[in-house]
Amino acid sequence: MNRLDRRGFLKVAGVAGGGxxxxxxxxxxxxKAPWPNLESGVLQPNAFIQVRADGAVVLTLxxxxxxxxxxxxxxxxxAEELGMDPxxxxxxxxxxxxDYGDPEFQLMITGGSSSLKGAxxxxxxxxxxxxxxxxxxxxxxxxxxxxxxxxxxxxIRLRDGSRDAGFGEFAVAAQALxxxxxxxxxxxxxxxxxxxxDARVDARAKVDGSARFAIDVQLPGMLTAVLLRxxxxxxxxxxxxxxxxxxxxxxxxxxxxxxxxxxxxDGYWSARSAAQLVEVQWDKxxxxxxxxxxxxxxxxxxxDHETGKVVREEGKRSAxxxxxxxxxxxxxxxxxxxxxxxxxxxxxxxxxxxxIWAGNQAPDVLQGLVARxxxxxxxxxxxxxxxxxxxFGRRLMVDFCLEAVLxxxxxxxxxxxxxxxxxxxxxxxYRPSALARMTADIGPDGALLSVEGRxxxxxxxxxMMKDVAPAMMPQWMPAGIMKPVAxxxxxxxxxxxxxxxxxxxxxxxxxxxxxxxxxxxxxxxWRSVGHSQNAFFAESFIDELAHDLGExxxxxxxxxxxAGSRHARVLQAAADAAxxxxxGPGRVQGVALHESFNSVVAxxxxxxxxxxxxxxxxxxxxxDCGTVVNPDVVRMQVESGVVFALSAALHGExxxxxxxxxxxxxxxxxxxxxxxxxxxxxxxxSSDAAPTGIGEPPxxxxxxxxxxxxxxxxxxxxxxxxxxxx
Amino acid sequence: MATEFTLxxxxxxxxxxxxxxxxxxxxxxxxxxxxxxxxxxGLCGACTxxxxxxxxxxxxxxxxxxxxxxxxxxxxxxxxxxLHPVQQAWIEANTPQCGYCQSGQIMSAAALLATNAKPAxxxxxxxxxxxxxxxxxxxxxxxxxxxxxxxxxxxxAVTEVQP
Ligand code: FES
Ligand code: FES
Numbered sequence: 001m002n003r004l005d006r007r008g009f010l011k012v013a014g015v016a017g018g019g020x021x022x023x024x025x026x027x028x029x030x031x032k033a034p035w036p037n038l039e040s041g042v043l044q045p046n047a048f049i050q051v052r053a054d055g056a057v058v059l060t061l062x063x064x065x066x067x068x069x070x071x072x073x074x075x076x077x078x079a080e081e082l083g084m085d086p087x088x089x090x091x092x093x094x095x096x097x098x099d100y101g102d103p104e105f106q107l108m109i110t111g112g113s114s115s116l117k118g119a120x121x122x123x124x125x126x127x128x129x130x131x132x133x134x135x136x137x138x139x140x141x142x143x144x145x146x147x148x149x150x151x152x153x154x155x156i157r158l159r160d161g162s163r164d165a166g167f168g169e170f171a172v173a174a175q176a177l178x179x180x181x182x183x184x185x186x187x188x189x190x191x192x193x194x195x196x197x198d199a200r201v202d203a204r205a206k207v208d209g210s211a212r213f214a215i216d217v218q219l220p221g222m223l224t225a226v227l228l229r230x231x232x233x234x235x236x237x238x239x240x241x242x243x244x245x246x247x248x249x250x251x252x253x254x255x256x257x258x259x260x261x262x263x264x265x266d267g268y269w270s271a272r273s274a275a276q277l278v279e280v281q282w283d284k285x286x287x288x289x290x291x292x293x294x295x296x297x298x299x300x301x302x303x304d305h306e307t308g309k310v311v312r313e314e315g316k317r318s319a320x321x322x323x324x325x326x327x328x329x330x331x332x333x334x335x336x337x338x339x340x341x342x343x344x345x346x347x348x349x350x351x352x353x354x355x356i357w358a359g360n361q362a363p364d365v366l367q368g369l370v371a372r373x374x375x376x377x378x379x380x381x382x383x384x385x386x387x388x389x390x391x392f393g394r395r396l397m398v399d400f401c402l403e404a405v406l407x408x409x410x411x412x413x414x415x416x417x418x419x420x421x422x423x424x425x426x427x428x429x430y431r432p433s434a435l436a437r438m439t440a441d442i443g444p445d446g447a448l449l450s451v452e453g454r455x456x457x458x459x460x461x462x463x464m465m466k467d468v469a470p471a472m473m474p475q476w477m478p479a480g481i482m483k484p485v486a487x488x489x490x491x492x493x494x495x496x497x498x499x500x501x502x503x504x505x506x507x508x509x510x511x512x513x514x515x516x517x518x519x520x521x522x523x524x525x526w527r528s529v530g531h532s533q534n535a536f537f538a539e540s541f542i543d544e545l546a547h548d549l550g551e552x553x554x555x556x557x558x559x560x561x562x563a564g565s566r567h568a569r570v571l572q573a574a575a576d577a578a579x580x581x582x583x584g585p586g587r588v589q590g591v592a593l594h595e596s597f598n599s600v601v602a603x604x605x606x607x608x609x610x611x612x613x614x615x616x617x618x619x620x621x622x623x624d625c626g627t628v629v630n631p632d633v634v635r636m637q638v639e640s641g642v643v644f645a646l647s648a649a650l651h652g653e654x655x656x657x658x659x660x661x662x663x664x665x666x667x668x669x670x671x672x673x674x675x676x677x678x679x680x681x682x683x684x685x686s687s688d689a690a691p692t693g694i695g696e697p698p699x700x701x702x703x704x705x706x707x708x709x710x711x712x713x714x715x716x717x718x719x720x721x722x723x724x725x726x
Numbered sequence: 727m728a729t730e731f732t733l734x735x736x737x738x739x740x741x742x743x744x745x746x747x748x749x750x751x752x753x754x755x756x757x758x759x760x761x762x763x764x765x766x767x768g769l770c771g772a773c774t775x776x777x778x779x780x781x782x783x784x785x786x787x788x789x790x791x792x793x794x795x796x797x798x799x800x801x802x803x804x805x806x807x808x809l810h811p812v813q814q815a816w817i818e819a820n821t822p823q824c825g826y827c828q829s830g831q832i833m834s835a836a837a838l839l840a841t842n843a844k845p846a847x848x849x850x851x852x853x854x855x856x857x858x859x860x861x862x863x864x865x866x867x868x869x870x871x872x873x874x875x876x877x878x879x880x881x882x883a884v885t886e887v888q889p
Contacts, residue, residue: 067824067861198820206825207813207832209760209800216759224754249743268763269743269750340764340772340826340860389762389826390860421765632820636866640823643862666769666858675851677864 035060036382037095042171045133045179047099048126049078055168057082057130059091062100062108063115064361065202066391067640068695069633070115072200074123076629080193081127081186082167083151087201093385096364096378108364111396111525113597113693116629120690128183137173138165188627188688198632202387214386215418217346217357222414223252225407226271228280229260229427231660233521235285237261245277254278258406268418287520287659292433295519295656296331299435299456308454308515309491312501315509318449322441326548328541330438332533332721334654335431335526336661336669341389342424343400347407348414353380354405359388361396368471369398370405392644393525397429397467422664429524430654432458436500436537440545441509448545450509453500453537458518459493460525462486490516495525499534499700502595504567505542505560521656527644528696531596535700536707536721539592543708544717553591553708554580566600566624567593570685574602574622577683587617590709592701597693599625603642603701605709606678614713614725616646616706618679621698626689634694635682641698642680647672649703649723731792733758734802744790748782749773751789752799760800760829764858771857774830775799781837783856800829803836812836815874823861831857835871844875 035047037060043051050058059078063070071091079086094100100108103118131151138156139146148159157164188194205211230236240261242254250270254263261280265271345358354374360366363383371378388395404417419427434457441449465486494501496514503510526532546556554575561568571593574580583589586608593602604620621638628634651670655662663669703721711717714726728741733756740751747766752758752775764772766785773785776798803810809817812835822828831854838845838853845853850871859867 200820203817203822206822206828207816209829211825267750267754269746338860388824390824639865640862665767666765671858674854674864680865
């Protein structure tokens, strides 16, 4: 079977780009740094770490920081090898260069919970290289054997403690040395920062207002723009009358641009106020008769009448006829990302060069697409990545950046394009709506004979391929060539079934079938991607099965997991921490277990019920994500994933009418608030394996654990998200 | 028409339409970008500043209503360039993730603590539920507010240690 996993998909993308070669080249030092984001440093044997003459260690982050803690994790890896405080490292975000490509994706994509996993080996090696060069230079200068020196406490020291000096003293001498061909990493037994360091390197800037997001960028002569877009997906601009708006105070220009109408003004308020005076006629386009009820009907019809691709089939169908069948149908709606910072970007175009400032999860994709839009070489496009006010997958798509470029071109001046919250909610790349039918055969003796899942959802990769891949293609190749490539991906997209096809339990016969149905609404990757819905389908149904067979939901699962396996240990840890089966008076619990991005997470949701209304009291999470670099940052990500999932499980629903999204701001698309937030307890399992994902894996198990708890509390099974607390 | 007010202890002047929300005057006119835009409708709290010490949503406050009054933003919260105890507690509790909501959260928390030296969890719920955090830092915010209350207790006063 030629299915594409995430790695495979991105490889295709990379190949389409003429083969971006993964570069961890240890290029020579001393000359002008070949990396665009670096001023010439003194010692810079690789793309990641530079030591300046004043002794400062500067780390260039190949991953963006959207809250997930990559900056702190990377600084910790470097600090460990250099023997210094992670908080003393200066850091900045890489501009596009092949050396910053993700080892798996070969692009500068921050996604797939891959950051630490990818950096784990190369970044420590890069730091150890710098350390070895400094030690050699120090040894030469002090006339001792290199083994007499060590790097600790942010300085180079003689082991006997008789002498020490700052890194800066040896930077010049070190740059003249050859780059060592191989280096030895500190053994785990000597780690003093990995597994221990908790303080975030970005905390200070994020409590005093100085952290710079794209929306904060100001350029001389910059104008501010808003864009009116067709609310109907796939629709287009028919015409507009800006006579009243163009004379409004502060307005510079109103122009058809980027598929909509750009209102360009001195500031946001002038632009937004004037935009309300523009009268626009939209052609509602091909989805004018599409609504949520129709999408749900069509999902059903497809499962009734069509067969999909069998993505997993294991074991043998029982020869004896089942005594009965358990059947359940689950449904999830479209969801928006709703990052706190609405989409925005700043673009400045001068002659055949462009500069762009944006919070984005894919700087080199952005560079390629801007180049294509403007018809200039990618090398002429400078991408400045700022902090992101949230990403969650939304900022992998750079539509808003391309809009800013087009508006700046029309304005003939630098432009900051700011989306309103309404724009942001209505023009997202949504987590798809999906439908699942789950069936289990039960034998005459009450034994579980089979589990079958039939799923219908749109292909996220097909869309991404169409929108993202042109960035990587040579410019003479028309973007339309991506159509057949997208078709290839279609039918091979793991996001349809990941999480159901990965069911970890031993059952005599397992069969998972995925059907693709794309209603035309734009979809994208949303924290945990296909797992976000498929964990709900799988783990709700497993819970139904346990109850149906009269077994305890934890015992039912454990019985079908290999004893001592990662899954079993994580589930047991969550059950223990939550005192499963011994919940306090008036408390009811539900559980779910799920693996995604190579990490395993189990969650127990504990409810209280008063007057028929449930309240979520606490969520206990057990996590195996390999070696933990920053324990508290991992806990933060678990809390974050749980709250994100709670927003979706309790409130999240994007609906469509006439092809237009009906929600617009936080009143119609509510997020979890402080008063609804339960206590969240986190258990980290110890591991000596390399780090695996943490940004996404805590999200998927929450919805099924909550649904399962609600069933335990009320006896009523809810099979549609969002869930009701009664 | 110009509006005059006090901003972080210094006189400030905005020569704009008096209906312009204070948020945009701060961010664009006065280049204080620590105050954030999240929803524009008073629904998220990202734009929270203090008006005469009270937390207000600057996205929904016409600048004219600040005339003659005192506005404090995140940039002016700490005294003499140092950190306010709420900001210190925020760092101690490892609170910020993406950070975008945090100026607003901190301003709401500081206003709460100014009138309630030792807020209970229910007080925190009441004061903080207007501030959204998409990154889910609520448990940390709660902890940080309790910690800030400790830090702000005058030395020598009897304090209970938070569990
Ligand atoms: S921007 Fe003011 S409350 Fe959201
Ligand atoms: S820290 Fe990201 S929205 Fe609160």
